[in-house]
Structure formats: C-alpha cells, structure tokens
Amino acid sequence: MGTARYIWIDDSLRPASEGVVPFLSAGVQYGFSVFEGIRCYATDKGPAVFRMDEHAQRLLDSAHIVGFRELPVSVDQVRAAIHQTIAANEFAACYIRPMIFLDGALTMTVEAGKPRFIVAVWEWKAFLGAEAKDRGIRANIASFTRLHPNIMMTKAKVSGNYVSSILAKTESQRAGFDEAIMLGPDGYVAECTGENLYVVRNHVIYTTPRAGILEGITRESLITLARDLGYDVVEESISRDQLYIADEVFVCGTAAEVIALREIDFRKIGEGKTGPVTRALQQEFDKLVLGRHARSAAWLAPVPAMTSSQLPVLSSL
Numbered sequence: 001m002g003t004a005r006y007i008w009i010d011d012s013l014r015p016a017s018e019g020v021v022p023f024l025s026a027g028v029q030y031g032f033s034v035f036e037g038i039r040c041y042a043t044d045k046g047p048a049v050f051r052m053d054e055h056a057q058r059l060l061d062s063a064h065i066v067g068f069r070e071l072p073v074s075v076d077q078v079r080a081a082i083h084q085t086i087a088a089n090e091f092a093a094c095y096i097r098p099m100i101f102l103d104g105a106l107t108m109t110v111e112a113g114k115p116r117f118i119v120a121v122w123e124w125k126a127f128l129g130a131e132a133k134d135r136g137i138r139a140n141i142a143s144f145t146r147l148h149p150n151i152m153m154t155k156a157k158v159s160g161n162y163v164s165s166i167l168a169k170t171e172s173q174r175a176g177f178d179e180a181i182m183l184g185p186d187g188y189v190a191e192c193t194g195e196n197l198y199v200v201r202n203h204v205i206y207t208t209p210r211a212g213i214l215e216g217i218t219r220e221s222l223i224t225l226a227r228d229l230g231y232d233v234v235e236e237s238i239s240r241d242q243l244y245i246a247d248e249v250f251v252c253g254t255a256a257e258v259i260a261l262r263e264i265d266f267r268k269i270g271e272g273k274t275g276p277v278t279r280a281l282q283q284e285f286d287k288l289v290l291g292r293h294a295r296s297a298a299w300l301a302p303v304p305a306m307t308s309s310q311l312p313v314l315s316s317l
Helices: 052-066 075-089 159-174 217-228 240-244 276-289
Strands: 006-009 012-015 033-035 038-043 046-050 094-104 113-122 137-141 179-183 189-192 196-201 204-207 233-235 248-253 257-264 300-302
Touching (some): 012 075, 033 159, 075 094, 196 240, 204 217, 217 248, 217 276, 248 276, 257 276
Parallel strands (some): 137 179
Antiparallel strands (some): 033 094, 046 300, 196 248
C-alpha cells in the first residue's frame, strides 16, 4: 500500500502527518460522518477518476440526508480537492476517501458542531484478494440484517452504517468465507457488506430493488454496460434460495470492482467459477476504467498535473 505525503483538510493541502481527527467529535464518538469511496485509474492518458461527478454529488446528498444544513464545500470544490490531492501525491492509480465529519457536537445535535471536510488517498489494488477476479470468492448469509430504512437511511453513505458490515464480514471471515451477504428486514437479499449483488439465470441479470440498498455508482455503471451488451437487467426481490440455483452470482463496488461468488453457504454456484456473463462484464469494466471504452470519455475525469509551487512544504524532521 503506497503511503501518501499529502492530505486535504478543510480548504487546502496539508502534510499527511496533519491528517488527524479530534477525538472529542461526533464523527469519532458517534460515527456521524458521511464519505465516499472513489477510484482513480492509470489510463493511457494519465490518472483519471471514475465517475467523480456522481461521487461528489452523492457525498453532498448524504450530508443533506443526515441533516447538515451548511456544508463547507460545493461539488466543484470536492472535485478540485480530489484532483489536487491525487496530483500532489503523484499516484497513477489510487483509492480516494472524501469525508464530511461533524466536529464537536457531543450534545448529539447537528447544530452543536461544525462540519469538516477531508480527502485522503492511498494505493490499494486487490480489495478481495489477488485471485478473486479469476476464481471468484466464497460467501455466506450473515446473521446480521441490513439496516431497516427507518433505522438508518439507506441512501446516505454514513460511517456509522458500516458497523453492521464490519460485524458481518468479520463473522464470515472467521467462519472461513471471504464475504457476507446481508438480508434485508423483509428477509430478501439486500447487498453484501460493501458491494451490490446480481444474479444471472437463463441469461437474464437480476439485481435487488433500490429502496433498501445503497444505490452504488458501480452498480448503475454495470447495469448500463450489461444493457449495452444486450442483456436484460431486472430489478426485483431476490430470495436466499434463488442464489443457490443461479447460473452465476456476482458483486460489484468501487473497491471490489466486479467479482463472482463461486460458492454461497457451502453450495457451489453454477460451475463454481467466474461465469461467462460475469467475465464479459469484468472485461467491459476493465476497458472502461482504463480509458479504452466508448463510455470512458464521459465517465473518467483526468487528473491535472500540479507544479511544485502549489504544494505545501514538508518538514524534513
């Protein structure tokens, strides 16, 4: 994992050593922060951020949903901060974490604190392991249920929402699996701990309805790519046993990208390996993010270079 030299805090680049969050803040104490996970890819024309406009807008949408009234940044400022942080660290490819957290507010009201904005980047390649793309991974149904939409709103990417994801994934990995599938309060499949899920049956792709899940930007991208390839994509409820008899099951997310589930609950899925539909979408997605697809120009934001005079001075100590 590459180490960043710079981080964005509030309105400017700072040395990475200054990238700390106050302990006595609602962001740390209560998980009251919203964030995005974004990828920058190395293309033939240099580093480029995948669907940055959509991610920047979703960050502000999440902040609006949880009740922030006055935000410290606009969409344009989020984009500029991301570009400058990547350029300053001279990463050709990296993972990007912009966040708005509530500083102060230990009295548990939004108005009692101050929203703060940060952007961190780091080099991060195979989220689910180096072999996952080719072999697929093993998953099980978690004992933890996906949050009810009236317990924590599902359209906001809130840090505190991920406590249940950590519990579920930890449980699954301790049991020998790679990932956990979470059911919704209605008993139907919702999503994985950090990925959206698809089922393939008789050459039709099914995915879970949007109401109870985080509407992934990679999810929406894959639906578009699948339809470009001529597949029908249907959004409807998926039961646990429908997973077992699927021809293919795969998941997607910013960190995971496109990965097959070769086994669920000790049951082999399809041929027990990455299937042809999943493979086709992996290939299309790879072309897309590397700048070699017809949609690349619209969905990739090239990172402008920075001069040394634009960088903060790093201490030699």
